[in-house]
Amino acid sequence: MPDGLTRHLEAELNALREAGTYRTERELEGPQDAEVKVNGREVVMLTSNNYLGLANHPRIRAAAREAVDAWGYGMASVRFICGTDSLHLELEERIADFFEADAAILYTSCWNANEALFATILDDPDAVFSDELNHASIIDGIRLCKARRHRYPHADLEALEKLLDEDESRHRVVVTDGVFSMEGELADLSALLDLCERKRATLVVDDSHATGVLGARGRGTAEEQGVHGRIPITTGTLGKALGGAAGGFVAGPRAVVETLRQRSRPYLFSNALPPMIVAASLAAFDLLDAEPERVARLRENTRWFRDALRERGFDVREGIHPVVPVMVGDTALAIRLSGELFERGIYVSGFGFPVVPKGEARLRCQISAAHTRDELARAVDAIAEVGQSAGVIVA
Ligand SMILES: Cc1ncc(COP(=O)(O)O)c(C=O)c1O
Known part of the structure; x- marks a missing residue:
């Protein structure tokens, strides 16, 4: 029989589940890299801090x-x-x-x-x-x-x-x-x-x-x-x-x-x-x-990715850093789009309130020097597809 504290924590966890803010972790079946294996298939990793691609070098x-x-x-x-x-x-x-x-x-x-x-x-x-x-x-x-x-x-x-x-x-x-x-x-x-x-x-x-x-x-x-x-x-x-x-x-x-x-x-x-x-x-x-060219490649990959998203009509803030937030507004929408992208082979996290201000929920994309142009292009295509159907493309 659980004690009072355990019952209290169970109730709080259930409240998180009901609010849709309960965090789950995806199980990787291999190393952290530009692409990772989840549920037996390779997906583009667009949400790690593996900026220089050294995590599995x-x-x-x-x-x-x-x-x-x-x-x-x-x-x-x-x-x-x-x-x-x-x-x-x-x-x-x-x-x-x-x-x-x-x-x-x-x-x-x-x-x-x-x-x-x-x-x-x-x-x-x-x-x-x-x-x-x-x-x-x-x-x-x-x-x-x-x-x-x-x-x-x-x-x-x-x-x-x-x-x-x-x-x-x-x-x-x-x-x-x-x-x-x-x-x-x-x-x-x-x-x-x-x-x-x-x-x-x-x-x-x-x-x-x-x-x-x-x-x-x-x-x-x-x-x-x-x-x-x-x-x-x-x-x-x-x-x-x-x-x-x-x-x-x-x-x-x-x-x-x-x-x-x-x-x-x-x-x-x-x-x-x-x-x-x-x-x-x-x-x-x-x-x-x-190999300082790794830093240059990271910069170039980031520039390409930002430009490509902007060309597709997304609200992408100015910047040079490989953290590229794609603004979608609503927290539930960010979480939903993250799920839809995963189904399309792109692993990217959605962040909403309270991690970011209300109304500024986003997909936070993180670019790596290890990403190939093909991987980034696939990511942009997928983001454009789900963004279009959700109406978050501004242009
Ligand atoms: C600004 C900043 N400081 C500290 C940390 C924590 O770093 P570590 O994972 O080495 O504890 C992070 C990680 O997210 C960070 O972004």
Whole structure:
């Protein structure tokens, strides 16, 4: 006989089912790639963060396999207790160089990195200013810290300036996503840097969706905007463009990184990143540097896809990022179209309220350097077909 709590949760789950917002997961029968196998058939994957197509790349797979043989499977503890592999140190140095930072520290995810950062470096007399559309991991990371919290309207630098002017805290940190993942929209890092410098604040950028994606060498939003090497503190993930397995990091001044190593709870109390993932991530950085044409192909694929959808009459917002939202308005419609597209061999997610504002539901397409033109063309045809019958084509 279920207890009261279990019955309560069952009722809530049933309510989700009735509201049509219960999430189900599709079962993949093979590797994550430009096309994936589901229910015995191949479908075009248009909704993963596999931006550079490295999630199933032979060199990445080989690096992981070789590392299992050379370094074993797991670390079986945290680094300050059981030791640090040379591989961890090598990857941290690589990440620091990548961002032209003094130092970097690894976590098992960017979620953990964001959870670690604010609570460790800020205290009672300090303040943090966060864009209202920042990622959930930043929001939760800030919740864990004792500093005063301010939320500024999305990308509104005038409002941010006013908040900074009214605040007299000891240390002030402004934090933004480099790329906002529902829109593929870039933060204006140059303007934010300028504001932070004038107002005695430290800028933190979570560049998870731009690392390996933006800038000619894939260095991210800052490189794209001509301010590479100037961001005081960067957080990011190895779980998207750079192989897509797991791992996150903070890169910044040595004192910040050393403080995190001494005091941050996810570093001190949670297992180290497994060596196979560290080795494969190093291979991903090698591939990015050896083949910058991957970044160019991703850019070109994205441009082609956006243009093709616009030619078919869709409302596709301006942008250069491989997140390409196709606006459909209504949440139920976005979910329905996502299902219809899947039937046509295109795997794309529909997002609606509360993840995005009411009336702005969308199909969020994500392009990869691994997509062939044929795969993208099939996706555009299918989106046009279902969009036409649903009346969401604007032209
Ligand atoms: C901006 C941002 N930060 C952090 C994360 C979390 O990254 P990870 O999967 O490494 O925890 C994500 C993932 O969706 C993200 O988009």
